[in-house]
Amino acid sequence: xxxxxxxxxxxxxxxxxxxxxxxxxxxxxxxxxxxxxxxxxxxxxxxxxxxxxxxxxxxxxxxxxxxxxxxxxxxxxxxxxxxxxxxxxxxxxxxxxxxxxxxxxx
Numbered sequence: 001x002x003x004x005x006x007x008x009x010x011x012x013x014x015x016x017x018x019x020x021x022x023x024x025x026x027x028x029x030x031x032x033x034x035x036x037x038x039x040x041x042x043x044x045x046x047x048x049x050x051x052x053x054x055x056x057x058x059x060x061x062x063x064x065x066x067x068x069x070x071x072x073x074x075x076x077x078x079x080x081x082x083x084x085x086x087x088x089x090x091x092x093x094x095x096x097x098x099x100x101x102x103x104x105x106x
Contacts, residue, residue: 013056014080015065016072024079025058031075038073 008028015023027034037056042049054065074080 010059011075011077012079013058013063014074014076014078015070016074017069018071019069022080025056025063026060026079027056028059034075 009030010026010028011031011034012024012026013034015025017023029037034056038054041054042051052067054063054067056063
């Protein structure tokens, strides 16, 4: 992992998991470079590889994600995670009235 400079532009790899939770990893790369890196890990000569684990370098270490648990990947300049699904009786009642299903972790 190279040293992060103040002038580096950050982007975020936002994972939306099949269970509804989300998480983000900050990366000091451009979104174009990241998509190319991800494609190279999952496709070779136009054929899909059977890679279930995605590993890449975030700004504070390596990220390792089991792709069988991921519903969607987004790359953007905004941090969209982590969010978790709340399963409490109080929040279920709030959900029925205001349709609130998510709570941001601090």
